[in-house]
Amino acid sequence: MTVKTTVIGLGIMGQRMLERMELHPSYQPVAIWDPNPEACRAAAGLAPEALIAADAATAIAAADLVYLACPPASHKTYALAAAKAGKAPFLEKPLGVDVGESEELVTRLKASGVPAAVNFTQAAGAALMGVTEAAQSGALGTLVGADILVTYSAWPRAWQQAADWLRFRAEGGLTREVLSHFLFFSARVLGPLSLVWARPSYPDDPALCETALLARLETAEGLPVSILASVGGAQPDRQELTIKGSLASRRITDFYVDAQSDGGAFVEVADRPDDPRAASLNAQLDELLLCLSGQPHRLATLDEALAVQKLVEAMLRA
Secondary structure, eight states: OOEEEEEEOOSHHHHHHHHHHHHSTTEEEEEEEOSSHHHHHHHHTTSTTSEEOSSHHHHHHTOSEEEEOSOGGGHHHHHHHHHHTTOEEEEESSOOSOHHHHHHHHHHHHHHTOOOEEEOTTTTSHHHHHHHHHHHHTTTOSEEEEEEEEEESSSSOGGGTTOGGGGBTTTOSHIIIIIHHHHHHHHHHHOOEEEEEEEEEOOSSTTBOOSEEEEEEEETTOOEEEEEEEEOSSOOOEEEEEEEESSOEEEEETTTEEEEESSSSOEEOSOOOSSHHHHHHHHHHHHHHHHHTTOOOOSBOHHHHHHHHHHHHHHHHO
């Protein structure tokens, strides 16, 4: 089948997904919209046959699937508009920033009966599949917890500068944008997580987002998930999740590099894709087809995304 698709929000993620949808044989981008006319013009070259809609309602009406790559506070409005029109929403993470609003969103989307999923990009990836299989088979031994380490010299990073909202406390920050991915991954492998304590650090300007975060989460069995995140200093970016076992541990670096240690140095256990971003997005789109047809899929569910959001917002408030 060919899925007629609308993309709302034409920043970095919107344009990346639009490009992959245009190239994927099962998707047909038919409409795009962003409140910024310059973003619409920039995206138009990626899908020349797609309509630059006059407004979000027109874009939603044109398609069967609505991909939301807009800032998270607007997800509820557009997702419910899509569901009301019988269209399937595919939401970028985070699900939202207000927990109460997101709880209502999840309840209403479930009641609508339309397919819906959230784009945690590792959900359909080889790394999550490989680590999950190793954990379930016993190859890692007894699971003992996870470590999450994220450090950047600056936030937003250079390629994110156009998305100015990412630097503000209201909707942005690395906890929502990056740590949420690793919380999702950890919960998929270890089970549901709860917050024990967290200590975020903020700049003097109350409008700006966090610059550091230390936190401890636990599984229902008491396995610890430790988080260290920081911004600043002359250093390369680090994005690492280590799932630790008594026999072996697996470390995922930069979302897709999968390496294993049995106590010595970590050694990569899988070939790196030629184009990691394309491989990741294509895998997500393949799984989205299963979701749209009512079949089992590996994408993040609404409940999983809500659970991650609750952890994130609790850590930021701590």
